[in-house]
Amino acid sequence: MSPAPSDVPYGTLDLMILKTLNSLGAQHGYGIARRIEQVARGLLALNQGTIYPALLRLEQKGWIGCEWGTSENNRRAKFYAITRAGKKQLAAKEETWARTVAMVKLLLEDQ
């Protein structure tokens, strides 16, 4: 039995969105959510709606930009893309995250 899907750890959603946009290029909200779910392979219980406030927050910080486009089912949809500042931020966050993980791992192994 696979473990029960966990909630999104605090502070990681922003990182996930930035990473997704960095690797996939411009995406609409649904695309981002699906990608995150796919990558997490069922380990994550994501309320897809929660990514929108996060997207707005990233946009306000200038890390992503957006414009209206047409989705695959020919609907008007908002497409988000990572900005240069966003890429810098992503690199920094990835590093912090890796350090955190390494530290927690060390602590856990030490027990």
Place this chain on the structure above:
Amino acid sequence: MTPEDELKEEIEAHLELLAEEHERRGLSREDARLAARRDFGGVEQMKEAYRDQRGFRWIDSCARDVRYGIRLLRKAPAFTAVAVLSLALGIGANTAVFTLLDALLLRTLPVRDSHELVEVTAQKHGEFAMISFPMYRDLRDRQEVFSGFLATAGETPYHVTIPDPAGSVTELDNIRVSFVTGNYFDVLGVQPALGRFFTADDDRNPHTSEAVGSVVVLSDAFWERQFGRDPRILERTIMIGRSRCRVMGIAPRGFSGEVMGSSPAAWAPLVPFSSDDDVENRRGVFTAYMARLKPGVDRVHAQAALTVLFQQLLRAEGRIRDHTEDFTIALAAGAIGLDFPLRRTFATPIRIAMVIVAVVLLIACANVANLLLARGAARQAEFGVRLAIGCSRRQLVAQVLTESVILSALGACAGAAVAYGAIGALLGLISAGPAPVALDVRFGVRVFTFLAVVAIASAVAFGLLPALRMTRVDPGPALKAGVRAGPGGPAPQRASRSLVILQIALSLLLLIGAGLLIRSLQNLHRLDLGFRADHVLVFDLAHNPQRRDPASLSAVGSQVLRRVRQLPGVESASVSGLLLFSQSDIGAPLRIADYTPRPDERVTVRYNAISPGYLETIGMSLVDGRSIEDRDAFDAPMVAVINESMARRYFYGSRPIGRVMVIDAGRADNAPPAKPIEIIGVVRDAKYNSLRQDTRPMFYVPIAQLPRSLRSLEVRTGHAASAIVAPVRQALAEVTKDIMIRRVVPLTEQVDQSLAAERLTMRVCTFFGCLALALACVGLYGVIAYAVAQRTAEIGVRMALGANATAVVWLVFRETTRVILTGVAIGLPLALASTRLLSGFLYGLTATDPVTVATATACLVAAAALSAYIPARRAARVDPLVALRAE
């Protein structure tokens, strides 16, 4: 598309894509939609979070604060009423005074590029010097700094006759016509609403308008009032005085000339309506000047260039023999119109009033802040609860500030009503001044902006301190103290005490100011005028300048007097060339026999041309010799009566009767050789233009021998003015239509009008001083009453231990005394430093007059002590048993 719509569309697109995905996996359409909803999570929750992120939260919480604030204020109607009333008075007074200030000093003329306009005057050592009309023409033709240079003779009331095409005739008296040079409208850059404006071509040929007619431009208001905006007006002709004038055009609506506060009915070209003597005389002035600077020329440069030209022209003219380099041209900003009596008289009072009402608003704000603080103490428990359940301090401050803004918004609305009333009262005071008032005091954009800014600023002023103080709550103790009125504590007490101290200091300032002004006016009223102003009616006359030739003037004057003296109730009557207390002046350069002037001295003495009966009518008493009589006619030897000051100044105490002097016509004038004037009498010194002026040398000549104009008719009568005015008007009309009565005033009132500025300042200062005192007393009462309520238990204990009522009253009073004395200690130096502002309005005392200062301080202390006495008495009546049981 609003952000909200975009969000909705974005969500819908997402849900649809999600549902399609589920359908592809084999769910039915209906189930797929449900599954999409499930995967997405709560749509409303998400929207809420999204709005929070966007900042909608702020508006939401703002609306909530407003709703909550309104509910709170409605629950405390007494508090709300007192606060709104204080603010309404403060804001209203400020708005009213600002409206006037705006109309008088800020609003620019409705003309093209008003910033380019300048007022042109000549000065000698900072004093006004004249630019005669011929000098104006020379300057205008030779200057290179103005794109246009106009002259205006100002308004004159005229008899106007309007023949109707149907054959009937309308006769109107007292229609104000402004006489201006032909380039007037062109220089101002005004476009006609109808027809065209006159030009330099229409402004020629002195003395011919009666023969060949002239042209006239009507104001929009006159066109509407008399002609119902009939466009065929341009084909018609009206009579101005004796001149037929073709109506040439209509001025645009809202244009009322170059003088703020005037509103002529018509404009006519100056030269055809002026006498030769006026337009060719290089020794007199009857016009004011305005010009438009060429683009790119600045005022300083233009001033320098014109001064050089002016001095050259003066030397060429030869009228002034030496020191022509003392004469300069001054250019003042003309955007707000020419400086006329209204502004000259009231500019300073209005500015002072602005300061006063600002102080009152400050006091009102302090009052409201105090009320808020007292309420805040009672709301400690509420704030404690809110902080305990997770409300941030910032949110609390926002809440309290919102309440303040609501209060000040209510205050501003009520204040607008107060302002409306106050403007009427202020205009009344201004209209009692020397000039007729046609001020446009509508609430313009600027006034509304001012109102809004004042309201918001005062909300912050009275709201911020309480908001910060009140929310400095530790939830624990606040909750423990329970719902019962919170502990208050020393901090808010100290804050509100400081506010009361501020109020007392500021009130003292206003009271001292009011006291100084009241005592000055008393001093001025007590002055010896040198004549008896009671029972004298003064008719202010305007004389058709074309009909000012000496012979006819002389004849008209004596005819009018003969008629008027026959009227029942008239004890005596006279005419004269100067109106008493009207700011007008005529001086004559004199050569006095046996008087040798110092090398640099020019003997110029003021004079008035008077008819026989003048001295008797206004009640001046002769101290020596005889008065001017009928025998001193046009062709009789010239005579004069001089005043005591002149006798002292030029005859060193020797008897002047029989001595001779000559009016010194100067080299350049081609006037006939001056005749000697024999001094026949000496009259007591009298005030002439204003009460403040020291009496100066002055002489009186028979109007028959030196007629220039008929400016005033004086009538001494035991009858009421109303019974005399109509018959005199009738008599005047029967003699001539060239003389208009501008207005009729009792001489006492005419004298009083010269104090209009003082009175305005005094009234404003007194009214607001009392208001400020009342507000301060309410504030003090509130603070002491609150302190007593806080100390009920302590007082109970003291009384139980044997303190008597007197001791308790003193206990409370000790605190009161400290507050009052601190207020006075701050207020006194403040007052002594700032009453200097008033020094121009004071008479017979200094700005730090000790009696006034002491009286005002005593009044304030007494009123303040009284307002603290009530709560002190209440403290003395505390029942120890009840007080202790309550603990």
